[in-house]
Structure formats: C-alpha cells, structure tokens
Amino acid sequence: MNIKLIFRVLGFLSLVVGIAMLLALIVSLIYGEHDTKAFLFSSGVAAATGGIILLLTKNASRDIGKREGFIIVSLSWIIFSFFGSLPYILSGSIPNFTDAFFETISGFTTTGSSILSDIEALPHGILFWRSLTQWLGGMGIIVLSLAILPVFGIGGMQLFMAEVPGPTPDKISPRIRQTAKTLWIIYLGFTITETLLLWVGGMSFYDAICHSFTTMATGGFSTKQASIGHWDSPFIQYVIVLFMFFAGTNFTLSYIAIKGKFGRVLKDEEFKYYFLFVAGFTILISIGLIFTTSLGIEQAFRDALFQVVSIITTTGFATADYLLWQPILTILIFVLFFFGGSAGSTGGGIKIMRIVILFKNSYYELRRMIHPNAVIPVKFNKHSVDAKIITNVLAFFMLYFVIFGFSTVIFTFIEPDLPSAMGAVATSLGNIGPGLGNVGPAENFAHVAPAGKWFLSFLMLLGRLELFTVLVLFSPTFWKE
Amino acid sequence: MNIKLIFRVLGFLSLVVGIAMLLALIVSLIYGEHDTKAFLFSSGVAAATGGIILLLTKNASRDIGKREGFIIVSLSWIIFSFFGSLPYILSGSIPNFTDAFFETISGFTTTGSSILSDIEALPHGILFWRSLTQWLGGMGIIVLSLAILPVFGIGGMQLFMAEVPGPTPDKISPRIRQTAKTLWIIYLGFTITETLLLWVGGMSFYDAICHSFTTMATGGFSTKQASIGHWDSPFIQYVIVLFMFFAGTNFTLSYIAIKGKFGRVLKDEEFKYYFLFVAGFTILISIGLIFTTSLGIEQAFRDALFQVVSIITTTGFATADYLLWQPILTILIFVLFFFGGSAGSTGGGIKIMRIVILFKNSYYELRRMIHPNAVIPVKFNKHSVDAKIITNVLAFFMLYFVIFGFSTVIFTFIEPDLPSAMGAVATSLGNIGPGLGNVGPAENFAHVAPAGKWFLSFLMLLGRLELFTVLVLFSPTFWKE
Numbered sequence: 001m002n003i004k005l006i007f008r009v010l011g012f013l014s015l016v017v018g019i020a021m022l023l024a025l026i027v028s029l030i031y032g033e034h035d036t037k038a039f040l041f042s043s044g045v046a047a048a049t050g051g052i053i054l055l056l057t058k059n060a061s062r063d064i065g066k067r068e069g070f071i072i073v074s075l076s077w078i079i080f081s082f083f084g085s086l087p088y089i090l091s092g093s094i095p096n097f098t099d100a101f102f103e104t105i106s107g108f109t110t111t112g113s114s115i116l117s118d119i120e121a122l123p124h125g126i127l128f129w130r131s132l133t134q135w136l137g138g139m140g141i142i143v144l145s146l147a148i149l150p151v152f153g154i155g156g157m158q159l160f161m162a163e164v165p166g167p168t169p170d171k172i173s174p175r176i177r178q179t180a181k182t183l184w185i186i187y188l189g190f191t192i193t194e195t196l197l198l199w200v201g202g203m204s205f206y207d208a209i210c211h212s213f214t215t216m217a218t219g220g221f222s223t224k225q226a227s228i229g230h231w232d233s234p235f236i237q238y239v240i241v242l243f244m245f246f247a248g249t250n251f252t253l254s255y256i257a258i259k260g261k262f263g264r265v266l267k268d269e270e271f272k273y274y275f276l277f278v279a280g281f282t283i284l285i286s287i288g289l290i291f292t293t294s295l296g297i298e299q300a301f302r303d304a305l306f307q308v309v310s311i312i313t314t315t316g317f318a319t320a321d322y323l324l325w326q327p328i329l330t331i332l333i334f335v336l337f338f339f340g341g342s343a344g345s346t347g348g349g350i351k352i353m354r355i356v357i358l359f360k361n362s363y364y365e366l367r368r369m370i371h372p373n374a375v376i377p378v379k380f381n382k383h384s385v386d387a388k389i390i391t392n393v394l395a396f397f398m399l400y401f402v403i404f405g406f407s408t409v410i411f412t413f414i415e416p417d418l419p420s421a422m423g424a425v426a427t428s429l430g431n432i433g434p435g436l437g438n439v440g441p442a443e444n445f446a447h448v449a450p451a452g453k454w455f456l457s458f459l460m461l462l463g464r465l466e467l468f469t470v471l472v473l474f475s476p477t478f479w480k481e
Numbered sequence: 482m483n484i485k486l487i488f489r490v491l492g493f494l495s496l497v498v499g500i501a502m503l504l505a506l507i508v509s510l511i512y513g514e515h516d517t518k519a520f521l522f523s524s525g526v527a528a529a530t531g532g533i534i535l536l537l538t539k540n541a542s543r544d545i546g547k548r549e550g551f552i553i554v555s556l557s558w559i560i561f562s563f564f565g566s567l568p569y570i571l572s573g574s575i576p577n578f579t580d581a582f583f584e585t586i587s588g589f590t591t592t593g594s595s596i597l598s599d600i601e602a603l604p605h606g607i608l609f610w611r612s613l614t615q616w617l618g619g620m621g622i623i624v625l626s627l628a629i630l631p632v633f634g635i636g637g638m639q640l641f642m643a644e645v646p647g648p649t650p651d652k653i654s655p656r657i658r659q660t661a662k663t664l665w666i667i668y669l670g671f672t673i674t675e676t677l678l679l680w681v682g683g684m685s686f687y688d689a690i691c692h693s694f695t696t697m698a699t700g701g702f703s704t705k706q707a708s709i710g711h712w713d714s715p716f717i718q719y720v721i722v723l724f725m726f727f728a729g730t731n732f733t734l735s736y737i738a739i740k741g742k743f744g745r746v747l748k749d750e751e752f753k754y755y756f757l758f759v760a761g762f763t764i765l766i767s768i769g770l771i772f773t774t775s776l777g778i779e780q781a782f783r784d785a786l787f788q789v790v791s792i793i794t795t796t797g798f799a800t801a802d803y804l805l806w807q808p809i810l811t812i813l814i815f816v817l818f819f820f821g822g823s824a825g826s827t828g829g830g831i832k833i834m835r836i837v838i839l840f841k842n843s844y845y846e847l848r849r850m851i852h853p854n855a856v857i858p859v860k861f862n863k864h865s866v867d868a869k870i871i872t873n874v875l876a877f878f879m880l881y882f883v884i885f886g887f888s889t890v891i892f893t894f895i896e897p898d899l900p901s902a903m904g905a906v907a908t909s910l911g912n913i914g915p916g917l918g919n920v921g922p923a924e925n926f927a928h929v930a931p932a933g934k935w936f937l938s939f940l941m942l943l944g945r946l947e948l949f950t951v952l953v954l955f956s957p958t959f960w961k962e
Contacts, residue, residue, distance in 0.1 A: 066850075066851060066853070067851065070850075327893060327897055327899065328890065328893050328894065328897075331889075331890055331893060331899070332890065335886060335890065358875070358879045359879070359883075361872055361875055361876050361879070362875075362876040362877075362879045362880045362883075363956070364876075365872065365873055365876035365877075365949065366949060366952055366953045366956040366958070366959075367956065367958045368869075368873075369547075369551075369949050369953050370547060370548065370953060370956070370958060370959055372547070387868045387872070388849075390871075390872055390875065391842055391846065391868070391871055391872075391875075392846055392849075393875075394839070394842055394843075394871065394872075394874075394875040394878075395842050395843040395845075395846035396843075396846075397875075397878075397879070398839045398840070398842070398843045398878070399843045401882070402840075402843075405816060408812075409809065409812055409813065409816065412808060412809050412812060413809065416808055416809075418808065418812070418900070419899070468846065468847065468850050471847055472847045472850050472851060475844070475847040475848065475851070477847070477848045477851060478847075478851055
C-alpha cells in the first residue's frame with residue numbers, strides 16, 4: 001500500500017477544493033454579504049492543508065494501484081465534505097457540524113437532501129457554494145482534476161474507474177485525460193446553455209447559474225425554498241426538464257450527438273429505454289392527475305413530466321408535492337426511485353442500463369428454459385453481454401436491495417414511520433433528494449436525529465460511488481497482503 | 482404440440498383428484514355429517530371427467546416434450562383447484578365460487594391464506610379435505626403420480642423438472658420414478674411421526690393428522706380459528722416447530738440423514754445457512770420481545786422461534802400476532818417473507834440456496850474488483866457454481882421482485898392501504914399465508930374484492946411453480962413453430 005501517495009493525492013484534492021471556494025468568495029464579494037470571511041478562511045485552511053501535505057509527500061512514487069484507487073476515491077469524498085462544510089459553519093449559516101456535513105455531502109454526492117428550512121435567508125455566496133458542490137460532484141472532482149492537470153501519472157485510469165464505475169465504462173478517447181477533458185467540456189457547455197436559457201426565461205442571472213449547476217449535476221439544490229415551484233413559468237420548467245433529461249443521458253452519447261451523428265443516438269438501446277420509461281410514467285401519471293385533480297391537461301402533463309424526469313434522473317427538483325397525489329401515483333413515483341439515470345451520466349441510482357440488462361436476462365431465461373441446450377446470451381446494443389458483466393450487475397442489484405432493506409430496518413430505530421424510513425433510505429442511496437412521509441418534497445431533513453444524518457450521509461456516499469468502490473474497503477481480502 | 486397427450490395427462494390427474502377425495506369421503510362417513518353427498522358427487526365428477534378423457538385419448542403418443550411439460554404442469558394446478566373447490570361449494574361450506582377457488586388454490590399451492598372466518602363451524606370432512614389439498618400440493622401431485630403409477634413414459638422427467646424446479650435439482654436416484662417414490666416415502670414417514678407425536682401431546686387424532694398434513698406441506702391451514710395458538714401446550718408447539726423445520730429442509734438431505742450420514746448433512750451449506758438464519762432471527766426477535774413485552778424468557782423465545790420458523794419455511798401457522806409486536810420486530814418478520822425454505826423442500830419463496838448464491842456472488846464481486854484478472858467463481862458446497870445457474874438465479878430474483886413490485890402497485894387499486902397490499906402480494910407469491918395490515922395473522926382474506934382474490938390466486942400459482950414454469954407460457958417464443 002502506497003500510503004504516501006494516497007496522502008499526496010488527497011492533499012492535491014484539498015488544494016482543488018480550496019481553489020474552488022475562491023469562486024464562491026468572488027460571489028460573496030460581489031454581494032458584499034457577511035460570508036466573505038468564512039470563504040477566505042475555509043479556502044485558506046483547505047489550500048494550506050493541501051499544500052503542506054504536498055510538500056511533505058514530494059518524493060512519493062506516482063504508481064497508483066487498484067487498491068490505492070479505491071481508498072483515494074472513497075476518502076476524497078469524505079475530505080471534500082469535511083472542508084466543504086467549513087463555509088456553512090464559519091458563516092453561521094449552519095452552525096452545527098453534523099448538519100453542515102450532511103448538507104455538504106448531500107451536495108457533493110448530488111443527492112440534494114437538505115436540512116435548511118429557510119433557504120432564502122442565507123447569503124448569496126453560501127447558496128452559490130451549495131450549488132457549486134453539486135456541480136463539482138456531478139461530473140466528479142477527480143475527473144475534473146484528471147482533465148485540467150497532469151498530476152496523476154499512470155494511475156489516472158484507476159481513479160477514473162473508481163469514481164465513474166458504471167457497468168460498462170465507455171471511453172471517448174483511449175487517453176484518459178482526453179476523455180475527462182471532453183466530458184467536462186460537454187458538461188460546461190450544457191451548463192452555460194442552460195444558464196442563458198433560464199436567464200432569458202426570467203430567472204436572475206445568479207439563480208440561473210445556480211440552477212444550471214444543480215440541474216446538470218442531477219443534484220436538485222435550489223436557491224428557493226419552494227424549489228422550481230417558485231417560478232410559475234412553464235418555459236423555465238420545460239427548460240429544466242430538458243436539461244435534467246440531458247444530464248441523465250450518457251455524456252458519451254451527447255458527445256456523439258454534438259458531433260452530428262444523431263442516428264447512432266437514436267439506435268442506442270439504453271437511450272431508447274430511458275426515453276420509453278420517461279414517456280410511459282409521464283403518460284400514466286398525467287392521466288391519473290387529469291382524472292383525480294382539477295388540473296388542466298397541460299398543467300397535469302407538465303407536473304407529471306417534471307416530477308418523473310426529476311426523480312428518474314435522481315435530480316430531486318420539485319414543482320409539485322407528489323405526496324399530495326392519489327396513493328397509486330405516489331407509489332409510481334416511488335417505483336422510479338429504483339431506476340436512476342443512464343450509465344455515464346451524472347444521474348445516480350441503479351441506472352437504466354443495469355435495469356434493462358436484468359430485464360433482458362430474465363426474459364432470455366424463459367427462452368433458455370424452452371431451448372435448454374442453446375446458448376442464448378443477453379444482447380445489448382447488438383453485442384452479447386459478457387457473463388462477467390451480468391454477474392456484476394447481479395451483484396450490484398442484490399447489494400442495492402439488501403442495503404436498502406437492512407438500512408430501512410436500521411433506520412426505523414431512528415424514524416419509526418415505515419414509509420418515511422423507506423423514503424429516506426431510498427432517496428439517500430439513490431442520490432435523489434426528497435423522500436416519502438416526513439422527508440417528502442415539502443419537508444426537509446432537519447428533524448432527523450444526528451445518528452440518522454450520519455447514517456444517511458454514509459448511504460449517499462455509497463450510492464454516489466455505486467457501492468463497490470466503498471464496500472470493497474470493508475472486504476477482508478482488500479487488506480490482506 | 483402434442484395436444485392429445487396434454488389432455489390425456491390432465492385427464493389422468495383429474496382421476497387422481499377424484500380418488501383423493503375418497504379419503505375425505507371416508508372421514509365424512511365416520512363423522513356422519515352433512516358433507517358426505519358433496520364428496521360423493523365431487524369425486525364422481527372429477528373421476529368421470531378424467532375417465533372419459535382417458536378413453537378419448539387412448540392412442541395419444543406418450544412422448545412428453547419440454548413445452549408439453551410446462552403446459553401440463555401449469556394447467557394441472559388450475560384443474561386440481563377447480564375440482565378441489567367442488568366439495569366446498571356443494572356442501573355449502575363456501576357457497577361462492579370465487580371464495581371456494583381461492584381457498585382451494587391457496588391449499589394446493591400450500592399458501593394457507595383463508596377466506597374463512599369461522600373455521601370450527603365446518604364439518605370434519607371438509608376440513609380434512611382442506612388439509613389434504615395442502616399435503617397433496619406440498620410434495621406435488623405430479624410427483625405423487627410419478628411415484629405410484631407407471632403412466633408417464635419417458636416424459637416424466639420433464640414434468641418433474643417443471644413441478645419441482647429449484648436452482649439445482651438433485652436426484653436421489655438416476656431413475657425419476659425411484660426419486661419420486663423415495664421423496665413420497667420420506668414425506669409420508671415424517672407425516673406419520675408428527676401425527677403420533679401431536680396425538681401423544683394432547684391433540685385429537687383427527688387434529689393431529691390434519692396438522693401433520695399442513696405442517697409437512699409448509700401449508701399452514703389449521704382446523705382451529707386460532708391456528709396453533711389454540712393449543713397452549715409448549716410440547717405441541719415445539720413439535721410443530723421441529724417438523725416445520727424438517728419440511729423446510731431439502732428432502733434429499735433428510736434421506737441422507739435417515740441413512741445415518743449425519744456428517745454430510747452438517748456439512749451441507751444450504752442447511753448451515755438455513756439453520757443460521759433461523760437462529761439469528763429467533764435470537765434477535767426473542768431479545769426484542771423480552772425487552773418490549775411482559776412475556777417470560779421461555780415464552781418470548783418460543784413465540785419468536787415459532788413465528789420465525791413458520792414464516793421462513795412459508796408455513797404460516799401462528800401462535801402470536803406479529804402485527805402486535807414493536808414495528809421493528811414486525812419488519813424483521815416481513816424481511817423473512819423474502820427468504821423461503823431450502824431447495825428441494827416443500828417450502829416456497831425465494832429459497833435459501835438462491836439467497837446464499839446471490840450473497841456470495843455479491844461478496845465475490847468485491848474480490849473480483851480487487852483482482853480483476855483472476856477467475857473467481859462462486860462456490861457452493863465446495864463446487865464452482867456454473868455461470869448458467871447464476872444467471873438463472875439472477876433472472877429468478879429479478880422477476881420475483883419485479884412481480885412483487887408491480888403486483889403491489891396493481892393491488893393498491895383493490896386495497897389502497899400500502900402495507901396490506903405489500904403483505905397480501907408477498908404472502909401469496911411466497912406461498913406463506915398471513916400478510917400485514919388487514920390480512921395479518923389474526924385476519925383473513927374474506928373482505929378482499931373478487932378481482933383481488935383471482936389476482937392473488939394467480940400469484941400463488943406463480944410462486945408455487947417458481948415463476949418460470951408459468952411465465953414461459955406467456956413468452957412469444959414458446960408458441961413459435
């Protein structure tokens with residue numbers, strides 16, 4: 001185990017967090033609010049810690065192995081969240097450390113669950129930082145570091161794989177730095193476009209940037225207590241739906257689309273199913289809303305579409321409270337908690353590709369029963385899916401549900417109401433944001449006991465790194481030899 | 482498709498049902514109650530229908546293919562349930578056809594959910610028949626037919642595999658008839674032993690037989706409204722726990738034990754985990770009951786052990802109402818709804834072996850992440866598990882949860898209370914018996930709307946035949962060519 005190198009990389013990442021805080025510092029200076037000192041100090045602490053570690057580990061070997069990769073990635077997210085919580089605490093916005101850490105890791109992991117009950121009372125710099133944590137976490141800060149700096153030698157691939165796990169990682173370029181750079185450029189391009197559209201649509205420029213950050217990251221933090229429901233503008237809501245949908249699409253596919261090869265995009269199986277799931281659930285819920293509420297057709301469609309896209313992409317923005325709908329419609333939304341965006345998107349959850357592979361395997365198994373001697377492999381995008389990937393998807397799925405089940409059982413000690421416990425666990429593990437019961441879209445997580453907040457924080461991290469990267473650290477084999 | 486043969490086998494099985502009813506007729510004659518005519522007539526109808534079909538299909542080819550096997554087994558369970566419901570209707574015990582069919586398929590599939598609210602008011606013959614349906618369904622009436630009659634030619638294996646699916650069917654003998662015979666002899670042996678013990682313990686001989694039938698089938702029908710809670714005798718309760726545990730054990734393993742090779746039994750991995758799950762949940766729930774109720778230690782342990790074994794084996798007997806326990810203890814019981822007995826036992830549900838394979842695969846996947854180039858197969862009983870079996874288990878697991886999820890959503894239209902809907906679906910699919918909410922152990926299914934009863938009946942059949950046998954009939958490939 002190359003401990004010196006682990007420290008070195010973590011030190012380097014602390015430096016990056018410190019630099020990122022300077023952006024929030026600028027916003028704070030522009031608005032001239034009381035949070036300037038907090039950013040100055042937080043940035044200084046993060047950067048200085050990083051700098052000192054870098055100096056002390058100058059002669060570390062640059063060879064990052066598989067195991068170092070898992071440790072670095074898991075720890076880096078905890079360290080970001082630690083440094084990231086400093087501005088909240090020092091500015092007095094969230095004085096309690098547990099709450100500040102929860103809010104920060106909920107940001108970095110793009111979950112978007114909040115403990116704030118009066119968001120608009122907070123200074124602009126702080127809310128900008130809150131949105132920025134999601135944007136950095138969405139595409140991944142390690143991927144960003146890989147893109148902009150030549151600091152990681154040959155181990156970059158290990159880190160990339162551990163931070164962007166996915167069932168079948170597709171690389172835009174054989175060179176990992178080029179891939180990371182392309183991903184971030186597309187991400188940035190989408191963010192700028194959305195900002196301009198929201199600004200044109202009537203948001204302030206500040207709100208437009210903040211919401212573009214949290215849309216493209218499928219994060220869901222808003223600068224308003226009423227989330228997107230604050231703006232009663234169909235244009236703004238449709239723009240956000242569109243960009244949530246982009247954010248939940250594989251970025252490699254967006255790259256192909258930008259290069260003009262739309263045919264390949266439309267032929268992509270994961271995209272096709274992603275679109276079908278969104279369309280299917282939107283139609284079902286629209287019909288339900290038309291028959292059970294007094295909403296007009298357009299409003300019912302928009303409410304259904306917005307909540308469906310927001311939940312399936314694991315963003316978590318709200319324009320309506322799905323807990324006030326008919327139980328069956330609420331349950332349909334809860335079913336979507338177990339979908340998630342596409343592989344290679346910023347969306348969390350189980351991911352469309354895994355779900356489709358699982359469904360196909362089940363369906364093919366029926367054919368295998370009829371023709372037991374034929375070899376019937378699962379096909380995806382016209383290629384046979386390797387048995388290794390299927391067992392990996394199986395393992396992921398099983399772990400996901402076991403963790404969901406056992407965490408719910410554990411969480412009922414903290415929150416005895418079963419739907420609330422199920423909702424809190426599912427939303428944290430899927431990096432969604434709102435849950436059910438007393439952690440629904442109109443509520444927040446402030447009332448959850450401190451132990452519960454730490455537990456959910458852990459689930460968010462587990463979900464963001466797609467289980468294996470974190471769980472592998474708890475496996476005895478990992479530490480052997 | 483050899484349709485003539487399908488009819489022939491179904492005709493033969495109708496004959497077997499007619500003959501089985503003669504046993505209930507004898508009981509009815511002994512007690513001299515008003516249900517005698519009902520049995521005489523039902524038996525006559527079933528036997529005559531069977532006889533006529535047999536005469537009409539005399540020259541059918543005796544070659545049963547894979548597809549014929551699936552059709553025969555799926556249809557046979559529906560036909561049994563149809564004929565089996567006649568005594569209830571004709572005796573006036575359950576005049577409504579929907580209710581009578583529900584009670585019968587709940588019996589044959591060994592689910593044990595009941596629509597009866599005053600069981601003790603029914604004649605002895607009817608209650609004997611009710612218990613007998615479970616006993617016949619437990620080991621499988623096709624397996625019985627294979628054992629006692631040389632009627633099925635070379636296709637016996639197809640039928641056996643379709644009725645006793647399991648992830649890895651182990652055959653006691655290379656000859657399928659010998660295997661079926663051995664299984665039924667062990668089954669009968671256990672049933673006789675349990676009858677004698679319950680009789681000695683204070684039950685009437687009649688109650689002892691009926692309860693032995695439903696214990697060994699992991700069925701759960703009782704002749705008393707209060708189920709086993711009717712007898713306040715620790716001896717009777719422990720005897721039933723022991724035999725439920727045997728019924729949930731692989732019968733091949735019992736055969737090995739009877740032959741004196743206890744070492745092999747203790748080394749069996751599925752048995753080990755089965756024992757550990759029972760012990761673990763019993764200890765957890767015992768502790769919970771000791772701290773949250775005024776029960777003494779022995780009573781708390783006995784209540785915990787009985788409900789845990791009853792649910793994990795999918796029997797469904799009750800000596801306590803787990804819905805009155807602390808929520809966390811009820812949830813632990815609900816977790817057990819998704820376990821099930823051992824492969825090759827009469828228990829339903831997902832089955833211990835599948836769960837262990839899934840867990841192991843997930844755990845091994847962590848090792849595969851650390852050593853990506855090593856081949857790390859899942860081992861079970863010291864043998865590598867074939868990749869085909871893993872994808873089959875994956876398919877089963879996925880289907881099970883998708884069916885559970887979607888059925889719950891559908892069922893909320895009939896039963897809006899979510900825990901009740903989840904409980905009703907889970908208990909039917911797992912062939913358990915009692916559910917949650919308004920279908921808990923102290924309630925019954927009488928109040929469920931007719932559409933709901935038919936839906937649950939279908940789920941019971943799906944669960945009993947382990948999904949594939951039935952689902953394959955809905956696959957387009959099945960009907961091609």
